[in-house]
Amino acid sequence: MKPVSVLKVLSIGLLAAGLVGCGKQETSKGELIVKIGSVAPLTGPQAHLGKDNENGARLAIDEANARGVTIGGKKATFVLIGEDDQADPKTATIVAQKLADQQVKGVIGHLNSGTSIPASKIYADAGIVQISPSATAVAYTAQGFRSALRVMTNDRQQGKVLGEFAVKHLGAKRVAIIDDRTAYGQGLADEVEKAVKAAGGGVVAREYTSDRSTDFTAILTSIKGKTPDVVFYGGMDPQAAPMAKQMQGLGLKARFLSGDGAQTQEFLKLAGPAAEGVSASMPGMPLDLMPGGKSFRERFNAKYGVIQNYAPYAYDAVNAMILAMEKAGSPEPAMYLPELVKLRFTGVTGEIGFDERGDVLGGAITLYHVRNGRWEVLDTVQGESAGKSK
Amino acid sequence: MDIFVQQLINGLVLGSIYALVALGYTMVYGILELINFAHGEVTMVGAMVCLAVVGWLLGLGMAVPWPVILMLGLGAAVVACMVLGFSIERIAYRPLRRAPRLAALITAIGVSIVLQNVAMLVWGKQYVSFPALVPVVRYEIAGATITALQVVIVLLSGALMAGLWLLVKRTGLGRAMRATAQSPELAGLMGVNPNRVISITFVIGALLAAIAGVMVSAYYGLAHYYMGFLLGLKAFTAAVLGGIGNIAGAMLGGLLLGVIESIGAGYIGDLSFGFLGSHYQDVFAFFVLILVLVFRPAGLLGERVAERA
Structure with missing residues (x-):
């Protein structure tokens, strides 16, 4: 287990480093490259759930790239950087710092409450928006970080x-x-x-x-x-x-x-x-009862196979982020966060909107x-x- | 009142199990003056082996009545633990018999850690469930409820303890054990083979531990590689409470500790007006241990033997 994860982290890190080196934020043709992180346990007993979250986010990113999104008049290409926090709070902070150093514009994660909470401090300090698809502990949004939101119902x-x-x-x-x-x-x-x-x-x-x-x-x-x-x-x-x-x-x-x-x-x-x-x-609710559940299942199954649990939430979290960037006309967290908290749209899991703490409104x-x-x-x-x- | 009776019954069931495990500590201590900290892990191995055998038999899908399956599981657990108890003594303790006592104590803790980790590798980190073999039959006594399984646990423990008592007090082997406890050298001069007696002591202790382990896992419905640790500590406390080295003391200590825990956990919330909760259940055992060590270091039935302390 361990060597695999180290390899994965290394290779992703190298890849990301390459991107940072050559890409900056705009390509020569005036195209925007927007990096979004996804963090979940990709090794260990919860690996199946973690991979599920990442695939949910990846599906949303691929679809956005395929349909073409313009932010502030420029064509945007989204890049997903997947990281493994091993469901461990200590690793979570290391990974969060790494994503902050790579200047991602937003993070989808983490999977657990225990990892989302310590990581949220790092994202807040770095001015990065974090949307957890699955953390339920009340404490996550009760810390007062404007940048910490979730699309999952809390405890x-x-x-x-x-x-x-x-x-x-x-x-x-x-x-x-x-x-x-x-x-x-x-x-x-x-x-x-x-x-x-x-x-x-x-x-x-x-x-x-x-x-x-x-x-x-x-x-x-x-x-x-x-x-x-x-x-x-x-x-x-x-x-x-x-x-x-x-x-x-x-x-x-x-x-x-x-x-x-x-x-x-x-x-x-x-x-x-x-x-x-x-x-x-x-x-949450059973997939079959979600407004967009059936179509989501078909699209997801075609690419990644069976849905474990939280993939639709990760998918909605990415789309919320992209919609807010479009409205703000900027991929910068400081610019799109005010739009994100005001946002209302119908996602796969239902109507998405946030209250003043960053908790999802409604929440099934x-x-x-x-x-x-x-x-x-x-x-x-x-x-x-x-x-x-x- | 019926609540009090119920807590008493809960305590007696728990206490019978503690007593069985405590006997293993006390017998070894009585003879070797060694605290065999690996004893709790022997109960865990007993539970795990029984579960593995029962699971395997159920998996075969034969139409065998459940008592037969349970007995086969119990038998396998007993045999495995007796071999384990024998091996632990031969491999880990006998080479250190003449070494300083601290060395043997550290070895005991080492054996305990090794057994835990081997169990984790073999059976995994998850809780293993005990199949719902034993039907739940309830009896009402004085407003309290007791299940058939609880009755069996108390009766079987009682029978085992009575058997052990007779073995130690009435048979030649028992006399050899008592002689070895007093002085292995002198017993040797009288024609007793101390090594054989010590091996038999470990094997009997492991037998009781195996049965206790099966009882615990059947009673709570699950087993876990770590379950022996707390159970062992509680049983050790029971042995100290009764007077370590004293067989009747271990029985009394076990029963008393079970009852103290149940009554304590059942009433502490009400008595402290919610300030202390029932999660302090495990604290009672160790609170009792401290009190005993301070006020009556030899235990309730223990003799005062200054040179052993």
Whole structure:
């Protein structure tokens, strides 16, 4: 794994260096060359997701080059520089600095919240616009960097939908909330707690565990005494699965609800029969329900094969960037950022627009539940649509 | 009240498992005065081997009833762990028998790290799930719920501990073990082969660890290459709590520690008005360890033997 990634990084670096050396920003014929970075883990366990993001961005770039885009009266050619952050926060900052040194005009990435957040400081300092197609942590846009945006729904929106789902759809009056004390789990659980209370439900227990734990019987017993209708867990599948099992063992009849950390195939495998009837959410919506989903799938499949997950979001992120450059008549981030935050357009994933923090307006959340050992789509909840607000 | 009974049951199940693992620590310590830190990893190997065999048997798709599959998995785990326990002693500890005690302790930690990494290479970094073999059967007792699996864990642990007690106190082998614990040299003069006794001690400890490992993975439904670390530390704490080197002490310490953890984690949130949460569950074990070391270093049932400390 390692040598491959080093080679890749080296070769991409050399290529980029070549471009910097010979191209500058304009060719002799007055053509603009606009470099856009894409960062995601291209090696390691999340490599399939990372490559998917990069391919999504690449498709948008290739299409823009094919149809011909003029920025400020000059013909623009877009170049994608793909980088590997290995889903590692430390590598993410190194890669971000490299892209900043190459004077890219924008970055699509990173894939994870943990890498997007430290990298965003470097992009903000260098005055580069960053749009993450997949980071969900609230903290990413809460740092106050104008240059950090995302086209993916955040955990506050997800928590709101989960909380309302528990009270309105599952009819819960008494909700017990457990989290694993990680930035993701705790953040999501806090948002769920707020939403449950806002929707008129009661939070009867707030318990904590760790992302290493496997024994939840003590917590669940204590919760059982408070007779909840729904137990929500903010965390990942290695804990959610035994928790669902132990609820069954203790005869705790409450419904089990969790976030995207548990909405995985791994959860089904680990929980076995105890997974039945569990509900969980996932930011975004199934491709088939997206306005441009079908056509996107055809174009993507023809070039890169199966879509993993976030490719349509990366695609929309690139197009948002290009549209803003066209409107501003300049590829310079300082010029097109004001246009980008005002932008409203219909992308593959739905209507795209940003709020004052840089979060996507609207932002869909899909709810799933387990039936016959498989995740089934229950409902897709669209937040406030980009067109309606403001 | 029914919540209290339920926490007590949870604690007893957890405690029986701790006790089984603690016996392995205490038996080795009693004879060699060595803390075998690789013991937790032996339980992990037991769980992993059982899962691998069960998975393989299920993959064959034969119409075999689940208890048979489980027994075969358990049998394989026991055999593998007994071989492992024997080998660890022969390869890592016996050459260092006359070396300073610190050397053996460091070797023990080394063996533990080696086993963890080998397990990671063989079974991967992911959690491995225990197939849903055992049907969930629940019984209601005094408002509390107990599953058939929990009953089996407690009864089997009890039977194993009783068997071990009889072995140590009533058989010739047990007498040889006790003699070797007092003085390997003198026991040797009396016709006992200390090396053989020490090997047997490791093998018995590993047998108990293998069964405990299978119990843990069946109870929680998953296994992981790292699971032996915390389990080993908890069991070690249980052994110290009861008085390390003392077999009855390890049993008592294990059960007590399980109950303290369950009751503690179940009530700390309410008692501290939400200031401390149930994620402090693991802290209780080590808090107990510190208290014991400060106020009663020999443990609850331990004898005061100054020269061993």
